[in-house]
Amino acid sequence: METAKTHNADVEVQVVRHGQLPGADDYAREKIGALLHLAPTPVLFARVRLSKHPDPAVSQPVIAQANLDVNGRLVRAQVTGPTAREAIDRLEARLRHRLERIAEHWEARRGRMPSTEPHEWRHASEPNHRPSYFPRPEDEREIIRHKTFTFSRSTIDDAAADLELMDYDFCLFTETATGKDSVLYPTGSTGYRLAQITPSAPDELAPHHVPVSLSEQPAPVLTVAEAITRLALTGLRFLFFLDAERGRGSVLYHRYDGHYGLISPNDTP
Numbered sequence: 422m423e424t425a426k427t428h429n430a431d432v433e434v435q436v437v438r439h440g441q442l443p444g445a446d447d448y449a450r451e452k453i454g455a456l457l458h459l460a461p462t463p464v465l466f467a468r469v470r471l472s473k474h475p476d477p478a479v480s481q482p483v484i485a486q487a488n489l490d491v492n493g494r495l496v497r498a499q500v501t502g503p504t505a506r507e508a509i510d511r512l513e514a515r516l517r518h519r520l521e522r523i524a525e526h527w528e529a530r531r532g533r534m535p536s537t538e539p540h541e542w543r544h545a546s547e548p549n550h551r552p553s554y555f556p557r558p559e560d561e562r563e564i565i566r567h568k569t570f571t572f573s574r575s576t577i578d579d580a581a582a583d584l585e586l587m588d589y590d591f592c593l594f595t596e597t598a599t600g601k602d603s604v605l606y607p608t609g610s611t612g613y614r615l616a617q618i619t620p621s622a623p624d625e626l627a628p629h630h631v632p633v634s635l636s637e638q639p640a641p642v643l644t645v646a647e648a649i650t651r652l653a654l655t656g657l658r659f660l661f662f663l664d665a666e667r668g669r670g671s672v673l674y675h676r677y678d679g680h681y682g683l684i685s686p687n688d689t690p
Contacts, residue, residue: 432457432464440473442483445505452513453487459520462492469512471505483508484677487516491523497587519586562653564645564673567683572602577629580605581613591659593672593684598627602670602686604661608634616640616661618670639663640670648673649681 434454436446449469457464467489474482481501485508489496498515502508572595575583580592584607591606596617603617615626616636623635643651643662652660652673659674664685671685 432467435466435468437468437470439471440475442471442473442505445471445509448506449485449509449512452509453516456513456517456520457489459517460489460491461523462494464489464491465493466490469509471508473505481508485509485512487512489516489520491520494523495587496520496523497589499588515588519588522585562649562680564649564681564683567685572686574600576627577605577613577615577633578631581631584613590674591661591672593661593670595686596621596626599625602640602663604670604672605633606659618663645671645673645683652681 432454434450434457436449438446449471453467453469457467468487470484470486470488472484474484476482481503483502483505484499485502485505486499487497496516496519498512498519500508500511500515502511572593574597575594576597580594580603583589583594584592584605591604593602593604595601596603596615599617599621601617601619601621603615605613605615608614612632612634614634614636616638617640619639620635620637640661640663641651642665644665647665648660648662648671651662652675659672661670661672663669664671667685669686671683674682674684676682
């Protein structure tokens with residue numbers, strides 16, 4: 422632990438700012454930099470991104486995002502706020518929670534027994550200031566970010582941990598036992614829901630400990646254009662579907678700027 426503290430004291434927090442936010446850069450460096458000693462291993466990289474919606478009608482216009490590389494493990498947090506200062510304060514609280522959880526898992530690997538309670542890394546009391554997407558008119562929306570990954574097989578527990586550390590609305594992955602493209606997302610404060618290309622029985626899934634409900638509906642087979650239409654009609658935050666052209670599970674989602682993002686595997690089954 423002392424080694425990590427020594428290394429992390431010298432880490433410079435990079436701040437990227439979009440929009441007029443006077444004084445926000447220094448405040449973000451101070452607040453987030455003061456957290457790095459909580460990481461149990463060296464922080465290799467730390468960046469804060471601050472942006473502000475230009476529309477004065479948006480009640481929480483400032484979006485603050487932090488990305489850390491904790492000795493090769495990515496940690497992310499994202500919040501909104503009415504002002505830059507309040508958004509940074511909320512970001513500090515959310516990121517503190519994630520770093521404390523990493524420290525707990527690190528201690529467990531050193532020999533301390535982790536809690537046997539379900540959802541031991543989830544705190545229902547953690548403040549939720551998640552950004553909502555900008556209400557951009559449908560005819561102005563575009564897919565401006567398409568991310569592709571080679572998915573390694575993961576358990577539901579692994580996917581849940583990624584959701585916690587990366588502060589995502591969903592996790593797209595290939596489930597270990599079934600080999601099926603799957604999406605896991607939180608439902609309320611105490612559980613998760615799993616959807617797969619084709620539904621699996623509970624005993625077909627790899628062993629897991631987090632509470633999860635299983636969708637009984639197969640993923641709809643859609644082109645990307647059809648997925649855009651369905652997402653707009655349903656008003657959902659994201660849509661899990663089987664890409665009719667690629668034959669793989671993909672997720673189309675609303676970005677915070679009101680455009681769309683698309684995540685899909687970059688390999689074949």
